[in-house]
Amino acid sequence: MLRVRGSASRAQLAAGTRLSRATISEIAADLRRSGLIVRSQGGSSGRRAGRIPELLTLNPDFGVIVGVEFSHTRVTVIATDATHRIIGSKTRDHDREEPWPQRLGSAVGFIDALVPSRAPLIAIGFGVPGAIAGRAGVLAGIARQLTERYGVPVRSENNARLAGLAEFSWGAGQDMNDLIYVRLSEGVGGLLILDDEPRLGTTGAAGEFGHVCLDPNGPVCRCTNRGCLEAYVGLRTVLSRAGAESVNALRDALDRDEPRAHAVVADAGARIGLVLANACSVLDVSSVVLGGPFTQVGDHLLRIVRQSIMRHAHSGSADGLRIRLAELGSVDGALGGVALVLRDHTIPLAIPATSASKRSEEARTA
Ligand SMILES: [Zn+2]
Known part of the structure; x- marks a missing residue:
């Protein structure tokens, strides 16, 4: 506990x-x-x-736990101790085409800088975008190199699910027992928590809200199916439809009440809400948390998603449903790597190496 x-x-x-x-x-x-x-x-x-x-x-004094997120365009590393206190974090943006060895090199540099030399490293949890099953080679390569370099347990997961785990542990979902977390970025992923436990499903892919089909004749999605939620509300699609260069530019356009921006966000929000309403009707969860960069437009999006959920969800599951924005910002995925380690009871948290900490605790108790 x-x-x-x-x-x-x-x-x-x-x-x-x-x-x-x-x-x-x-x-x-x-x-x-x-x-x-x-x-x-x-x-x-x-x-x-x-x-x-x-x-x-x-x-x-047990040591340091490290979480790493490799997103499509950013490497983020965060370090905490076993009490969940954040020691520090580092991040670097890069091109989409950046090769994996360079991304890993950045992560290693950050880990070396963040873990104090006197403190042992306990374990590393990291996340990558996309379906874990389709990335076995990348995951195994990163895990092997981190294990060889640091000699500690290394765990991995899809980065959207890690962000959800972090929100459940420390953010907008920390007071919830059931929740649907959806991360709205270039891809649309998520995490399902039921009865206080993350549910990963048979192949570990539960929570892929981005590939719920809204229209069998709709646009082709990058997963090759048609009419997936992600094909309509993926961040790049939304920005290009709105004619905005960035999420900040989109938010500014919304603040200025530009009709095109409002129409695009209203369409995206209604579709996101429809998928979440259906999920709520099936799963009867108590809360929904929206995360990821698209949510930086804030209430402009939250309001429409909420309306759409309330309109379409079965009344029993919509009553008392809490719909919130995520709270942890851009370190959410890396923090989820820490949560992954903390929740994995096969990873031992080391016993303090010196009796000094024991003595000081006894002194404090006295
Ligand atoms: Zn798809």
């Missing part, structure tokens, strides 16, 4: 594990003595300390 939540009070741990408060206190005392968990550093302090329940976290 502390891996996934970052920090929690004993009462929260008892509720989440369905163990008694007494059992949790006993386990927590044991783990604190062995230096595995510590009192939250960012938690209560000063005169109110006595009134706020003490929060526990994993020991930040």
Whole structure:
């Protein structure tokens, strides 16, 4: 629970594990003595300390977890400790044609710069765009080179699903048990969370909202089917229809009430809403989170998507449905790499190498 939540009070741990408060206190005392968990550093302090329940976290001295996102045009790396505290992040934009060795070289340079020399690296989670199944070669190549260089566990996932995992862990979906996350970028992907668990499906491709068919006779999609959502609302398609050079330019045009921009966004928003309405009717989730660069136009898009969902979803599933914009910005995919590592219980978080941290914790306790 502390891996996934970052920090929690004993009462929260008892509720989440369905163990008694007494059992949790006993386990927590044991783990604190062995230096595995510590009192939250960012938690209560000063005169109110006595009134706020003490929060526990994993020991930040375990080391550093790294998340990497390779998007079509950007490499982003973020580093955190086991308590979810962000140590730093770095990013670089590049051409679409940039070869993979250069992208990987950027990531390695960022990792070397971000991981402090005294702190051990625990694991790396990374994401790439597109269907994971079709990218086995790229994924295996990156994973092999990172493993050889750093000697730590490396995990990978589609970058839209990683962004959704990050929003579920720390962003707009963190108070939700069920959610549909959709990432609106050049491609349209997403993640499905049901009963607090990401659902990946049989082949790991669940959440591909971009390839829901809206019209069997519609335009050809890059997946070779016709009339997919992505063929209508992929970011490049939207920008070219609106005659805008960038998302910022599109937002400016919307702010100036330019009819062409409004018509394009209204059409895209209605289609996105229709697909999400159908998904909500089938899955009966409590919330929808919209992320990705297209959402930088903000309320202009959110309002139309919301209207469309409310209009088309089955009334039972639309009642009380929360529809929000993502909160984590452009580091969402890289942060999702960290979440992937934290949620993977086959990856051990190292025991502190020195007894120094144990001693200092004992001193703090005393
Ligand atoms: Zn398609």
